[in-house]
Amino acid sequence: MLKEKFNKGKTAVYMLMAAIMLTPQFVYADSIANSSAAKGTEKLLQDTLSWLIGIALVVGSVCTVVFAVRRAAADEMDKKMWDKRIVTAVVSTIVAVVASSLIKIILSYYQ
DSSP, X not given: OHHHHHHHHHHHHHHHHHHHHHSOOOOOOHHHHTSHHHHHHHHHHHHHHHHHHHHHHHHXXXXXXXXXXXXXXXXXXXXXXXXXXXXXXXXXXXXXXXXXXXXXXXXXXXX
16 A cells, blocks of 8 residues: 555646656757856856867977886886877877867857
C-alpha cells in the first residue's frame, strides 16, 4: 500500500518535470548581448587568446630547446626520457596554439 502511494507520487513528480521541460521558455537577452559588460568580455577573451598563442609558442620553444640540450648531455638511459619530454613539449605547444586559434575563430563568428 505504501509502495503504491510512493509510485503515484513519483509518477506525479515525473509528469510535473516533463510539463516544465516541455513548456516553452522565452528569454529576451538582447539587452545583455549589447551591454558594455558583454562587449568588454568579448574583447578581453580575444586579447587573452592572442597573448596565449604567443606565450604558448615561446614557452613551448624554450622547453623544447632546454630538453634538447639536456638530452645532449644525458647518458643512454636518460636519452629516452628526454626524447619523450621533447615530444610532449612539441605536441603540447601545437595543441595550445590550435585550440587558441580555434576558439578565436569561433568567437569571430559572434561579432
